[in-house]
Amino acid sequence: MTEVIETPVSKKRSKKTAGSVKPIRKSNQSAKAPHQTDLIMLGTGNAMVTECYNTCFILAGPGEKLLVDAGGGNGIMTQLKKAGIAICDIHNMIVTHAHTDHVLGVIWVMRMVASAMEKGHFTGCFRIFCHDGVAELLTYMGRRLLAKNQRRHIGERLLIVPVSDGARIYAADFNLTFFDIHSTKARQFGFRAELPDGKTLVCLGDEPFYEGNRHVVSGCDWLLSEAFCLYADREIYHPYDISHSTAKDAAEVAADLGVSALVLYHTVDDNLAHRREDYTAEAAGYFDGRIEVPDDLEIIAL
Numbered sequence: 127m128t129e130v131i132e133t134p135v136s137k138k139r140s141k142k143t144a145g146s147v148k149p150i151r152k153s154n155q156s157a158k159a160p161h162q163t164d165l166i167m168l169g170t171g172n173a174m175v176t177e178c179y180n181t182c183f184i185l186a187g188p189g190e191k192l193l194v195d196a197g198g199g200n201g202i203m204t205q206l207k208k209a210g211i212a213i214c215d216i217h218n219m220i221v222t223h224a225h226t227d228h229v230l231g232v233i234w235v236m237r238m239v240a241s242a243m244e245k246g247h248f249t250g251c252f253r254i255f256c257h258d259g260v261a262e263l264l265t266y267m268g269r270r271l272l273a274k275n276q277r278r279h280i281g282e283r284l285l286i287v288p289v290s291d292g293a294r295i296y297a298a299d300f301n302l303t304f305f306d307i308h309s310t311k312a313r314q315f316g317f318r319a320e321l322p323d324g325k326t327l328v329c330l331g332d333e334p335f336y337e338g339n340r341h342v343v344s345g346c347d348w349l350l351s352e353a354f355c356l357y358a359d360r361e362i363y364h365p366y367d368i369s370h371s372t373a374k375d376a377a378e379v380a381a382d383l384g385v386s387a388l389v390l391y392h393t394v395d396d397n398l399a400h401r402r403e404d405y406t407a408e409a410a411g412y413f414d415g416r417i418e419v420p421d422d423l424e425i426i427a428l
């Protein structure tokens with residue numbers, strides 16, 4: 127299915143969340159420019175982490191926010207609260223695949239949205255874009271797990287929208303192109319986003335780059351790639367046995383595809399205190415562009 131969906135811009139301001147912790151904007155960045163998009167990392171870890179949250183993030187455009195994945199549980203509520211983002215400020219979401227560390231937080235997002243709709247706090251619709259297998263699962267989970275007065279919003283204002291490989295959709299300030307990453311584990315979609323200022327961002331999901339997607343990824347400004355561990359630690363973590371990359375592998379792909387900047391995430395959590403410097407140092411040996419290895423709740427100006 128290829129479709130274009132116009133998303134209404136929310137006029138509603140976020141409710142201040144008590145006790146929220148301000149996300150970390152890097153010290154060399156000033157306030158957000160008018161056409162700027164921010165990448166807000168809600169989580170940066172792999173499926174089994176306990177020292178940080180599972181990889182999920184928000185693309186915050188000039189007017190709207192796009193949530194990508196939700197981690198593995200109601201920790202998504204904590205991360206959104208810490209980021210100072212109210213659920214009513216999000217109207218669009220992408221779910222890449224149906225692994226526990228990406229999809230189980232979605233039922234909590236659906237619950238938050240439906241609850242806000244019940245209370246009359248939520249303006250307009252909430253759309254979840256995903257492939258048809260994820261759509262089927264989310265619909266089943268929503269109908270089975272949400273309370274009656276919450277699940278009645280599914281298909282009304284809480285919309286689970288199946289997208290096909292190659293589908294182009296306009297949502298939350300971004301022109302999005304979805305692509306099948308050809309996962310060997312579970313069917314998974316990545317996406318390319320054209321940002322309002324003309325830059326492009328590609329999310330490869332949580333598995334290595336598939337050569338058949340070169341035309342979609344090549345030359346993008348920002349490449350978001352998993353890097354399970356350092357290549358130097360491959361004998362400790364065995365990333366290749368579970369279809370994951372190292373910082374070196376991701377950097378080689380970024381160099382080969384001619385991208386400008388690389389963001390590494392979906393990592394192990396054994397050494398978060400030195401993750402940024404270690405991953406950056408290894409990747410820099412193979413890629414000349416900008417390298418970001420963010421912590422949870424870090425904001426990167428794209």
Ligand SMILES: [Zn+2]
Binds near residue numbers: 173332
């Ligand atoms: Zn994952």
